[in-house]
Amino acid sequence: MSRSGGPPYFADRIAEMFRKVLVANRGEIAVRVIRTLREMGILSVAVYSDADRTSLHVRMADEAERIGPPPSSESYLLIDRIIEAARKHGAEAIHPGYGFLSENAEFAEACEAAGIVFIGPSAASIRAVGSKTEARRVAMAAGTPVTPGTEHAVTIEEARAFAGEYGYPLILKAVAGGGGKGMRVVEREAELEPAYRLAASEAERSFRNADIYVEKLITRARHIEIQVLGDRHGNMIHLGERECSIQRRHQKVMEECPSPLVAMYPEMRREMGEAAVRAAAAAGYHNAGTVEFLVDEDRKFYFLEINTRLQVEHPITELTTGLDLVRLQVEIAAGARLHLKQEDIHWRGSAIECRIYAEDPYNDFLPSPGKITRLNRPLGPGIRIDAAIYQGWTVPIDYDPLLAKLAVWAPRREQTTDRLLRALREYDVGGIRTNIGFFRQILEDRDFRAGRLHTGFIEEFFKRNAPPKMPREYAAAAALAAALHASRVTENATAAAASSPSSSAWVQAGRNDLLR
Numbered sequence: 001m002s003r004s005g006g007p008p009y010f011a012d013r014i015a016e017m018f019r020k021v022l023v024a025n026r027g028e029i030a031v032r033v034i035r036t037l038r039e040m041g042i043l044s045v046a047v048y049s050d051a052d053r054t055s056l057h058v059r060m061a062d063e064a065e066r067i068g069p070p071p072s073s074e075s076y077l078l079i080d081r082i083i084e085a086a087r088k089h090g091a092e093a094i095h096p097g098y099g100f101l102s103e104n105a106e107f108a109e110a111c112e113a114a115g116i117v118f119i120g121p122s123a124a125s126i127r128a129v130g131s132k133t134e135a136r137r138v139a140m141a142a143g144t145p146v147t148p149g150t151e152h153a154v155t156i157e158e159a160r161a162f163a164g165e166y167g168y169p170l171i172l173k174a175v176a177g178g179g180g181k182g183m184r185v186v187e188r189e190a191e192l193e194p195a196y197r198l199a200a201s202e203a204e205r206s207f208r209n210a211d212i213y214v215e216k217l218i219t220r221a222r223h224i225e226i227q228v229l230g231d232r233h234g235n236m237i238h239l240g241e242r243e244c245s246i247q248r249r250h251q252k253v254m255e256e257c258p259s260p261l262v263a264m265y266p267e268m269r270r271e272m273g274e275a276a277v278r279a280a281a282a283a284g285y286h287n288a289g290t291v292e293f294l295v296d297e298d299r300k301f302y303f304l305e306i307n308t309r310l311q312v313e314h315p316i317t318e319l320t321t322g323l324d325l326v327r328l329q330v331e332i333a334a335g336a337r338l339h340l341k342q343e344d345i346h347w348r349g350s351a352i353e354c355r356i357y358a359e360d361p362y363n364d365f366l367p368s369p370g371k372i373t374r375l376n377r378p379l380g381p382g383i384r385i386d387a388a389i390y391q392g393w394t395v396p397i398d399y400d401p402l403l404a405k406l407a408v409w410a411p412r413r414e415q416t417t418d419r420l421l422r423a424l425r426e427y428d429v430g431g432i433r434t435n436i437g438f439f440r441q442i443l444e445d446r447d448f449r450a451g452r453l454h455t456g457f458i459e460e461f462f463k464r465n466a467p468p469k470m471p472r473e474y475a476a477a478a479a480l481a482a483a484l485h486a487s488r489v490t491e492n493a494t495a496a497a498a499s500s501p502s503s504s505a506w507v508q509a510g511r512n513d514l515l516r
């Protein structure tokens with residue numbers, strides 16, 4: 001327990017560590033947080049909706065409280081319900097995970113008002129960077145470069161005037177936005193007005209704020225983010241970058257550390273890291289945060305936004321730095337002083353994460369919830385899986401269909417990609433469709449292998465390979481199934497053939513593919 005031994009991160013023992021923490025989330029991130037709480041000797045309280053009664057986070061927590069019916073608007077998004085659950089169970093702090101209430105300033109405030117510690121930044125800094133134009137002002141004042149853009153929300157006429165000065169293409173963004181919602185690329189004048197209206201109405205629907213501002217579009221850019229970490233005593237460091245250029249419809253699909261570009265130009269990590277720390281410090285930030293940048297083809301970087309939560313992709317930073325970000329978050333929230341100095345942070349090896357979803361890559365990535373009838377997961381050197389699924393569990397339709405994060409570490413990127421391919425071949429999920437096969441295609445792509453990544457990668461990948469084709473063995477399986485059916489081979493005979501002693505694990509994995 002940290003109270004006796006003390007982790008290496010902090011100079012002083014923490015006088016007041018929490019005894020019990022409520023986890024205001026579900027799925028893999030709730031499980032991830034509960035695991036660290038257990039290592040720290042802190043009791044955990046899970047909350048769950050009716051759709052999650054049998055979920056792993058509920059089983060793994062020390063205590064659990066039902067908070068409502070399946071829709072998140074009636075459960076995981078209900079501030080009062082969650083605070084009431086924390087009170088009832090005597091939790092002194094709440095970890096919000098990502099999504100749901102994690103970046104909600106009102107929630108952080110409500111926690112404080114209830115005398116409960118919100119494990120994250122202050123409500124004031126969540127609010128400050130929640131406005132994208134305000135975040136840009138803060139970054140600029142801190143000397144962090146931002147994309148050319150307007151300082152405030154604009155009318156269509158003002159957007160046109162901006163285009164007159166900077167030209168097309170440009171990008172319309174929601175002031176209250178983030179993560180691509182209410183965003184529209186405008187290639188030419190004729191598209192401006194309809195794009196503006198679409199962006200504004202989407203922003204209104206998503207954020208109840210229709211304000212739109214304009215930026216010059218940076219094309220074929222990389223999306224690289226910096227992990228920062230600050231305590232409540234004014235100390236702030238960065239934990240390096242994550243390359244997140246492989247995205248589909250503004251959903252990250254794969255992330256890696258180091259960025260293949262930063263691996264070629266190591267000074268970029270220090271420059272972007274310092275720029276990120278300056279911007280976050282100027283926002284009065286504490287706890288874990290992420291500063292997003294775009295990096296153009298001339299390696300110039302531009303501040304995009306600050307995410308005030310623990311990110312989905314944090315495991316690759318943990319794998320390459322050896323740190324436990326959740327532990328650091330909890331200790332910082334408890335008031336501990338960050339003992340780590342920038343020069344104490346060292347990066348080792350290469351890590352890549354794949355977001356494994358219950359979706360059908362051969363049918364426009366449509367969600368594919370349902371019962372998991374078979375689950376065989378990869379194991380062995382360099383494998384980390386963050387997941388909350390088990391055989392026999394039904395993936396609910398009510399939430400994001402993320403099944404697992406497969407993160408792989410190896411000393412060098414080429415070994416990481418080989419290892420990832422090995423792990424993906426071992427990964428066998430039955431009963432539902434997943435995007436596992438799609439990752440194998442990406443990993444075999446020449447541009448991916450060469451580290452030539454940019455935000456248009458997936459789109460170009462689809463053009464090269466369009467449409468995502470059924471693997472040959474998939475089609476072969478259909479033919480095999482038809483043949484077996486026609487010859488009325490008994491189930492027993494098929495089962496015997498499938499378990500013949502000559503089959504290696506890899507051949508078996510291939511067969512599982514065929515039988516899927």
Ligand code: MV4
Nearest residue numbers: 147171178179180215216217218223247304455
């Ligand atoms: C941009 C951009 C290019 N130029 N801004 C996407 C999410 C949000 N955090 C900011 N994003 C972007 N902002 C300027 N001025 C490119 C992205 C972007 C992107 C755009 C289109 C399609 C995929 C993308 C993936 C990552 C980032």
